[in-house]
Amino acid sequence: MNAAAGLALQITAVALVAALLVAVIVAAAWGAKGGAGRGGGVDVERALGAATITTYERVSARAEGKAADVCAICLSEYAGGDELVRVVPACGHFFHAECGVDAWLRARQTCPLCRGGL
Ligand SMILES: [Zn+2]
Ligand SMILES: [Zn+2]
Structure with a gap:
């Protein structure tokens, strides 16, 4: 039971990191698009x-x-x-x-x- 719980925890952690990574990439792309050459x-x-x-x-x-x-x-x-x-x-x-x-x-x-x- 412990091993299974540990595995689930690991998968959750990996998924969280992946989600965070995607969020950062999307935010960076969004910022680059909005600020391309002109403010406002x-x-x-x-x-x-x-x-x-x-x-x-x-x-x-x-x-x-x-x-x-x-x-x-x-x-x-x-x-x-x-x-x-x-x-x-x-x-x-x-x-x-x-x-x-x-x-x-x-x-x-x-x-x-x-x-x-x-
Ligand atoms: Zn004119
Ligand atoms: Zn005017």
Whole structure:
């Protein structure tokens, strides 16, 4: 009986060590994924989500009067209508979706116009 109990204890210990090892590996992989090249990646991804890409027509209706009507990146006017723009959620500024604002936001995590955080 004693031998069997000892064996069971050993198996349990090995299983525990294996589980711990897996947990450490998963945690390390998770950390590497989250911190790959950019801190606070979650917020950037949220800011770049589909919710902040919309048409100029809708944004200008919502931000009437206070919004600039040129893109701060290419300095050309918005064409209006169904042109796609990216909205910075925190400040409401918007830029052409095609003008590289996504790359800017990923790299700097600030609004290109007012330098406010996302
Ligand atoms: Zn532009
Ligand atoms: Zn802004």
